[in-house]
Amino acid sequence: MADDAFDDFDDEDELDHFTDAQDTVWDSVLADLRTGQSQTDWCWFVFPVLTGIDDAPMAMFYSLRDCAEARDYVTHHILGDRLDTCFRLVMDHDQDAATLLGDTCAYKIRASATLFEAAVPHQPLFAKVLDQVFAGQRCTKTQRLLQQPPPDPF
Numbered sequence: 001m002a003d004d005a006f007d008d009f010d011d012e013d014e015l016d017h018f019t020d021a022q023d024t025v026w027d028s029v030l031a032d033l034r035t036g037q038s039q040t041d042w043c044w045f046v047f048p049v050l051t052g053i054d055d056a057p058m059a060m061f062y063s064l065r066d067c068a069e070a071r072d073y074v075t076h077h078i079l080g081d082r083l084d085t086c087f088r089l090v091m092d093h094d095q096d097a098a099t100l101l102g103d104t105c106a107y108k109i110r111a112s113a114t115l116f117e118a119a120v121p122h123q124p125l126f127a128k129v130l131d132q133v134f135a136g137q138r139c140t141k142t143q144r145l146l147q148q149p150p151p152d153p154f
Contacts, residue, residue: 028042087129
């Protein structure tokens with residue numbers, strides 16, 4: 001009978017680590033994107049990328065496994081709105097993302113937009129970011145990984 005109590009227990013939201021990380025720096029993220037000067041390393045958990053884009057521990061922890069998980073992220077009651085806000089702030093500048101936030105962050109943003117464009121093709125924001133900020137260039141590594149995802153490390 002005691003085991004039955006666990007059957008009704010909801011697992012922790014699989015995306016909580018994103019909201020937890022963002023909550024600690026959200027004001028800084030918005031300020032950085034508005035001014036075009038990244039002062040902290042928040043790109044991994046604000047613009048998540050596909051698992052396999054980078055093998056650094058932080059990159060792996062804040063990556064999304066596939067298009068289904070990316071769709072969950074976009075429809076999340078907090079993360080979806082934040083992602084939309086951040087991509088729109090990136091588009092508000094007349095500079096390309098590398099000039100705006102540096103090469104590394106620009107790569108993450110392009111990889112993230114490429115993933116979300118594939119996951120949510122009916123949402124025009126992601127294609128618009130890629131076209132406007134990256135001159136239409138998609139992240140080829142993201143596209144390749146979507147075709148042949150890496151084996152599950154677990």
